[in-house]
Amino acid sequence: MPTGRLAVWMVVVSEIVVFGGVLASYIMHRLAHDAWSVQAAHTNMWIGAFNTFVLLTSSLFVAFAHKAAEEGDGVKASNFLWMTVAGGTTFVIVKALEWTSEITAGYTITSSTFWSFYYTAAGLHALHVIAGVVILMIIAMQARKQMELHRVELIGIYWYFVEIVWFFLFPLLYIAK
Amino acid sequence: MAETLTAASSHGEHAHGEMSFWSKYVFSTDHKVVGLQYMFTGIFMGLIGGFMAYAFRMQLAFPGVEVPGYGLVSPVDYNALVTNHGTIMIFWVAMPVLVAAFGNYLIPLMVGADDMVFPRLNRLSYQVFLLSAIVLICSFFVEGGGFGGAWTAYPPLSAQSQYNLTPLGSSLWLVAVGLEFVAFLIGGINFITTAMNSRAPGMKAYDIPMIVWMIVVASIMFMASVGPLLAGAVMLFMDQNIGTAFFDPDRGGDPILWQHLFWFFGHPEVYVVLLPATGLVADIITVFSRKKLFAYRTVLYTVFATGVLSFTVWAHHQFVAGIDPRMAHVFTVTTLLISIPIAEMMFVYIATLYGGSITLTTPMLWALAFIAEFLIGGVTGVFLGASGADIYFHDTYFVLAHFHYTFFPIAIIGFYAGISFWFPKMFGKMMNETLGKIHFWGTVIPFNLIFIPLFVLGASGQHRRIYDFSHFPNLSAPWQQDLRILATSALLVMLAFQSVFLVNFVWSLWKGRKAGKNPWKSNTLEWTAESPPPHGNWSELPTVYRGPYEYGVPGRDSDYWPQNEPN
Amino acid sequence: MIERYLPAASTYAGEVDFLINLILVLVGSCFIVCEVVFFWLIFRFRKKEGVAPEYITGELKSHKRWITIPHMVVLVFDVIIVVFAIKVWYDVKQDLPPADHTVRVVAQQWAWTFAHPGLDGAIDTADDIITVDELHVKVGSLYHFRLESRDVIHSFSVPVFRLKQDAIPGRVITGWFEATMTGTWDIQCTEICGIGHGLMPARIVIETPEQHAAWMAQKSPLSIAAVTAAPSAEE
């Protein structure tokens, strides 16, 4: 098994437990406090659903990029990666707009423990998205020059992981009310 | 693909030929240099931690006295000293020296690789670690002083500055610990992938030296346990600085949550540092008793069993800390269960000695001392794991003496065993045996004289983290004070004897006998490289034909059989 | 082992001490056997000229026996210890016998506040006797304590009772004790609670019922009121 792929899986495992710690803590508190449903009602499911869709689509492009890279077509892979970058950027921008509207409505990170968890969990995830976007851009630039094509697959694994975390954050933060 | 890539990248490094001092020793990607960087940083931090122990032990033995070299130990200082002594000794001494220094230095050499699979990540890991050490040291000197809420950092004390009165110190402490975890995550990923993917041709799973197995298992455990605490550290940091209330009961949080997050990591962490130490002890006792390791597979299974079980025992640190009483039953059972694989590991080591031809060289003395002393740490742990007895012993000096009887053998004895064994490989010179033995007895005897009195004091009810016991009538009997003075005096003797080691180290570097490739007649691959190994380790990478512990094989002229020797 | 240093002054202290002694005997014997075998092996198999080391893989059943039998012994000892530990824990921490009296114990940085029931026998009434750093209890009466913390985590430890319980802010934890001998002993805070952690000693005063009644008569708000009212009635 290629070393890089093994290493990325190790990264994924260590990230699973980081998010696992936050989410387990959140779920415990959420189940303990029925009253949080009042707070949770203020999150906007439609924005969350839109962001899920954006992430889904961006990782479709990562899959295409991986396929192109395996065929040795760096330019095509690079093009797909840039589309993923666009998806990730859209996700972050939408998130920023969403937070802006929530903060202006008075729901800040210190409003209640629900909002603390909301901003912490989503913020930690958003940081991972931002980091992913930066790495995607570097790899896209390298791939265009036909360099380090195996890295396309590696960033793909990481990007899917970020997507899977969002699959769980979406119901936890936006649907369960 | 991976192999060609690593080879390509490290050959790229070779191509420079003569490198400048900076790129050779400071910004090197060579696993050996990174390992030594970790080791020297660890030793330096160990000196700081030792100095802290000196300052607060002096205060305990002679309350209110001006400690030479430190000054008056105020209650604020005392708390900061014990907190940072604990933090430093575990995270900045035991971890870097045992896991990172020996892991970096030995894994590629022992599995027959020219370097780690990710040399630049390896360098990054050390740089992050160094940064964390600098942040921690800075935290002592900020306004309000260093963090003084114990290394476990229980909120609300650690979370709210109106309680701990060290607003900046506690945040910096937390940042330092977080950075240190990141450094070891990066390093651990490197260890695991190297040991899995870069092994020499022919080296199968059961041909891997024990210390490599142990460091890999330790890295996996670290990776799987540190996440919740990293998440908890983020939450605690926000509680400190943004005003969230994750651990504030008045605003919907729960302080017990932190204890769970902390100990879910904290207990496996004990085994993360224990395993590398037991691994190197296995390697040393087999060499100096010229014996095959007794039941290699059994040892491996005990390691796996320990690894798995260690995740299920964490709440025994919290028996009286406000958890539901029913949970204590579960954790008592799991805690006593974990004694079985660890006891079995010790039995295996003792059985390995049977039928051997034992020479008591300095590394062997250290390795045997590890077994003898760690047994004390192990059996006293049973008192604390049994919930009913822990009601009395929790947070007394009995606990303190217990975990020093585990951590001292692990971190200090383990380190000295490793360094005296691999010094010839690392620096190409032999260490002085006489000085080594003086240092050994001068460390091990005072060590017992420090902590056996503390067991007695703990049994008499003396509780922890108190800067002056004269406020407690039941704890200020003359015999108790005498024991405190005895412990402190023994500490002073022990600290003084460490200078013998430093002298030996420097003297041997300068004037030691040339070591040659394989001074101990050992089987493992690192002894087939030059001493010290050049960048790239071997001109031609070795091939492996057998396991690492084939000593005294009947029908052979020599009593050892190197792993790379064709049949 | 513990009674040599500190008397046992509660009904369950004997149980805890018995458990500690039991563990001491069981693991102590394992420990001594291990160390004796260990040092004997080092001595017996020291290097001698012309004696080659034996080649033992340890994979044979007849060799593994030397590991598996001690391992079974450890397992049996563990089971015994678990059974007794759970029994003691259940009695001390989980099972609350009905109380004769209840006291409230409040920890804060850096003092203990104790609320004793006054003459009316109940707490949280106007008749409570509030003391700082001094807890008065009657020998032979079963007390419940309600443990609270105002700020950070503290720990309520009474070594002569073999009792210890952390005080967690945001929680009220109930426990029990029954003193069996009179005397004055330390109460310690055993969880680090800030810079004054070392200055948080309190005392427990265990009295005979008569002494306790006298103390109560002297301190109870009701009886003080009665005493101050009395002279006017006599006049």
Place this chain on the structure above:
Amino acid sequence: MSEEHMHHPNYLKIWAMLVGLLVVSVAGAMVGIRVVTLITAFGVACVQAYLVAKNCMHIGAARRFVPYLVATALVLMLLFFSGAAPDVMKPAGVNWVKPAWQEAAVEHDVSLHEARH
């Protein structure tokens, strides 16, 4: 690249399935029955995660050690939850209560009650 070329499923089809599942979870939330919402939302999340891990991350193509390790990490989180929840999740237990949490729960019930009338 890797020695054997990876088997590439039809990514567009998987993408369509994922989008379909997203619609299901949103629709489940619109129904307004709490149990249905929770089952669809978390059920969908699990199915989506499985689809992505299997088809896109190619977890099956990784060394067998990897899926075991991932499963272990998930089990550990479950273990952490079950170890910590009896203390953190409950407003009261054997011989202990959290008064502030109980009060908050009572207040919430009262306000719900008032809202209904």
